[in-house]
Amino acid sequence: MIDLFSDTKTRPTPAMRQVMANAEVGDERANEDPSVNRLVERCAPLLGKQAALFLPSGTMCNEIALAVHCKPGDEVICDATSHIIGSEGGGPAAIAGVMLNSIVGARGIYSAVQLQEKIHPEWAHAPRQRLVEVEQTSNFGGGAIWPLSTLQEVAGVAHAAGLATHMDGARLLNACVASGIAAAEYARGFDSVWIDFSKGLGAPGGAVLAGTRDFVYEATRLKLRWGGAMRQSGIIAAACEYALDHHVARLADDHANAQRLAEGIAAIEGLSIDVSAVETNLVYFDVVATNWNAEKLCNALLGRGVRMWPVNSRTVRAVTHLDVDRAGIDEALVVLDGIALSR
Numbered sequence: 208m209i210d211l212f213s214d215t216k217t218r219p220t221p222a223m224r225q226v227m228a229n230a231e232v233g234d235e236r237a238n239e240d241p242s243v244n245r246l247v248e249r250c251a252p253l254l255g256k257q258a259a260l261f262l263p264s265g266t267m268c269n270e271i272a273l274a275v276h277c278k279p280g281d282e283v284i285c286d287a288t289s290h291i292i293g294s295e296g297g298g299p300a301a302i303a304g305v306m307l308n309s310i311v312g313a314r315g316i317y318s319a320v321q322l323q324e325k326i327h328p329e330w331a332h333a334p335r336q337r338l339v340e341v342e343q344t345s346n347f348g349g350g351a352i353w354p355l356s357t358l359q360e361v362a363g364v365a366h367a368a369g370l371a372t373h374m375d376g377a378r379l380l381n382a383c384v385a386s387g388i389a390a391a392e393y394a395r396g397f398d399s400v401w402i403d404f405s406k407g408l409g410a411p412g413g414a415v416l417a418g419t420r421d422f423v424y425e426a427t428r429l430k431l432r433w434g435g436a437m438r439q440s441g442i443i444a445a446a447c448e449y450a451l452d453h454h455v456a457r458l459a460d461d462h463a464n465a466q467r468l469a470e471g472i473a474a475i476e477g478l479s480i481d482v483s484a485v486e487t488n489l490v491y492f493d494v495v496a497t498n499w500n501a502e503k504l505c506n507a508l509l510g511r512g513v514r515m516w517p518v519n520s521r522t523v524r525a526v527t528h529l530d531v532d533r534a535g536i537d538e539a540l541v542v543l544d545g546i547a548l549s550r
Contacts, residue, residue: 209535209542210514211468214378214461214488214528217409223449230445235261235437242441246448247415253451254376254400255391256417260426261444265377266290267435268401268416270298273338275425276371276399279304282334284325286312288347289340290375302433306334314484315348319360326368339365342375343393344382347518350465350489352382355393362396374400381407381487384458398422407458407488408450409529413443454529461488464527464536471540477548490525491518497547504546511542 210216219227233239247259262268269291273283283299285291287309291299299305308325310317326336341361345351358374365372374397376390383390394400399418404410416426430436437443469485469492472478477497480490494504501517508515516524527536 208512208514209531209539211525211527211531211539212514212516214406214526217405217407217529219409219411219446220529222453223409223446226445226449227442230441232439232441235440236431240439240441240444242444242448246444249448249451250402250415251417253390254394254402254415254417256394256400256419258420258423259415259417260423260430261440262401262414262416262430262435263412263437264405265375265401265403265414266295266298267430267433268403268414269295269373269375270302271416271426271429271433271435272373272399272401272418273299273303273305274429275422276373277303277305277337278335280306280334281337282306282308283338283340284308284310284322284336284370285340286310286315286317286342286345286348288312288315288345289342290346290377291340293347305337308334308336312348314351315342315345316351316353316357317361318357319364322361322364326364326370336368336370338371338373340373340375341397342377344378344487344489346377346489349484349491350378350381350487351484352386352486353393355386355388358393359396366396372397372399376400377403378406378487380455381458381462384455385462385487404447404450407461407528408447408454410446410450411443413440413447415447457529458488461527461529462486464488464531464533465490467533468525468527468536468540471536472543475540475544475547478543488527490527492523492525493521494523494547495521499547507546508542511546513539513542 251259480492
């Protein structure tokens with residue numbers, strides 16, 4: 208199987224598994240796991256923050272951040288394609304109890320001007336605006352990278368209006384590798400930020416949420432309340448630290464493979480893609496000019512050992528990652544070319 212469904216399909220490498228087997232562990236819930244403690248002490252400065260917290264998933268990072276920054280009934284401003292809107296099972300409403308006010312950005316990226324237009328004076332009849340959220344990179348924006356200047360401008364407008372800022376950094380390190388800009392620099396204007404280890408970094412789970420010491424204290428309370436605290440989770444944290452040491456720079460390989468995939472798709476009759484829009488490891492293409500809809504095309508690919516995701520009736524997503532090399536990309540293109548106009 209050439210699995211391009213998502214970079215969450217990565218599996219721990221043999222070397223990562225060995226590090227996990229040898230990990231120092233303790234009671235994480237009592238702050239006694241040395242591997243977890245070492246990871247968060249490393250990630251806080253990596254993200255330019257005072258403190259950090261180890262959590263099971265990126266979704267929990269987002270939900271906790273919303274609940275720390277906001278009270279039930281408060282409003283969060285975000286892009287219309289944000290993960291918190293479409294991919295967290297309604298968690299912002301069900302768990303944090305917040306309203307989401309969306310901006311239609313360009314490829315998941317909105318401007319400071321658009322944000323300013325959303326901000327309104329305090330009024331008892333409207334939700335109290337509390338938080339501005341961005342997603343770096345933008346998943347449904349095709350892996351688009353927020354320019355540093357845009358992030359700074361957005362954060363400036365938010366803070367000037369008395370709003371907090373949060374960065375969903377699920378693929379933040381992809382942006383760092385592609386741009387050469389440090390994670391702490393991208394996150395400088397944001398009161399909270401997190402990174403995921405279970406996507407392109409190849410760990411079996413885990414994410415780290417960072418912010419001020421007071422923010423992390425409150426986040427820890429919610430981690431306990433919502434069942435996110437673990438025991439000997441150093442087994443997972445060791446995999447995350449191994450990923451920081453060995454799997455960050457190699458994200459450039461995924462980006463190169465995504466470019467190769469995009470260029471190959473552009474050469475297949477009936478498929479449509481903007482190759483210049485492929486900035487990281489996410490590849491979105493249109494099948495409308497073929498005889499297929501996206502779901503049927505993906506089913507046909509799956510029957511030939513290639514897995515992609517039908518985003519909607521006309522759009523397919525393919526994601527490059529640690530478990531698919533250049534030869535796998537070339538083979539996937541051969542299969543896709545053979546199927547695209549075969550019906």
